[in-house]
Amino acid sequence: EIVLTQSPGTLSLSPGDRASLSCRASQGVDSYYLSWYQHKPGQAPRLLIWSASRRAAGIPDRFSGSGSGTEFTLTIRRLEPDDFAVYYCQHYGTSPSITFGQGTRLEIK
Amino acid sequence: QMQLQESGPGLVKPSGTLSLTCSVSGYSMTSGYYWGWIRQPPGRGLEWIGSIYHRGTTYYNPSFNRRVTISVDTSKNQFSLRLNSVSAADTAVYHCARHSYPSLGGSGDFDWWGQGTLVTVSS
Numbered sequence: 001e002i003v004l005t006q007s008p009g010t011l012s013l014s015p016g017d018r019a020s021l022s023c024r025a026s027q028g029v030d031s032y033y034l035s036w037y038q039h040k041p042g043q044a045p046r047l048l049i050w051s052a053s054r055r056a057a058g059i060p061d062r063f064s065g066s067g068s069g070t071e072f073t074l075t076i077r078r079l080e081p082d083d084f085a086v087y088y089c090q091h092y093g094t095s096p097s098i099t100f101g102q103g104t105r106l107e108i109k
Numbered sequence: 110q111m112q113l114q115e116s117g118p119g120l121v122k123p124s125g126t127l128s129l130t131c132s133v134s135g136y137s138m139t140s141g142y143y144w145g146w147i148r149q150p151p152g153r154g155l156e157w158i159g160s161i162y163h164r165g166t167t168y169y170n171p172s173f174n175r176r177v178t179i180s181v182d183t184s185k186n187q188f189s190l191r192l193n194s195v196s197a198a199d200t201a202v203y204h205c206a207r208h209s210y211p212s213l214g215g216s217g218d219f220d221w222w223g224q225g226t227l228v229t230v231s232s
Contacts, residue, residue: 032216033211033216033217035216035217035218035219037155037219039155042224043224044113044204044221044222044223044224044225045155045204045206045219045222046222047218047219047220047221047222050209050216050218050220051216056220088154088155090155090217090218090219091217092211092216092217092218095171096168096217098157098170098217099157100154100155100156100157101154102153102154103154103155
């Protein structure tokens with residue numbers, strides 16, 4: 001099973017800053033099956049990025065995904081107050097084996 | 110706009126069965142996606158439970174050791190989760206979601222989610 005490790009656990013930034021969130025896979029994965037989500041307490045998680053770099057419908061271009069192999073990054077430019085949330089990466093593998101990272105909490109500094 | 114809404118008992122006794130239903134509105138479940146259940150225990154991350162296609166094909170997370178059954182009722186545009194032999198470790202917020210499954214050309218992501226329902230396992 002692929003293990004996804006996200007870092008940092010918590011990221012403290014200010015509105016207007018740029019956020020860079022990391023997702024590391026325990027072994028190389030096909031980037032087609034790597035996704036990112038935003039989750040706020042009491043709300044439905046929201047798909048941000050699919051296939052490592054493709055924005056989901058309605059997601060602003062301040063959000064971007066990149067990476068391949070074992071290293072993936074979610075970048076959020078010009079942070080807005082509504083962006084402060086928990087972010088998860090997720091991978092679909094064969095068998096199937098669907099796993100999530102443990103999450104990165106983005107908090108206001 | 111599509112909406113998914115989870116429903117079911119919020120309290121289940123240990124060794125009992127957890128039963129939840131996801132009602133889908135604004136989209137027909139027969140239109141080419143899988144439908145999944147994901148949970149989040151308190152203070153922990155997300156965990157995939159399983160997914161189902163409208164024709165009944167299911168895939169489950171092996172870690173649930175055959176305790177789980179997911180079924181679908183296309184006449185009601187709903188799908189359901191049953192988890193047997195529950196313990197306190199099964200206390201979690203349970204989400205349902207539309208699953209863009211690779212066998213149907215998707216990338217394995219969950220692109221629409223319900224907001225979740227808390228199920229507590231306690232006597």
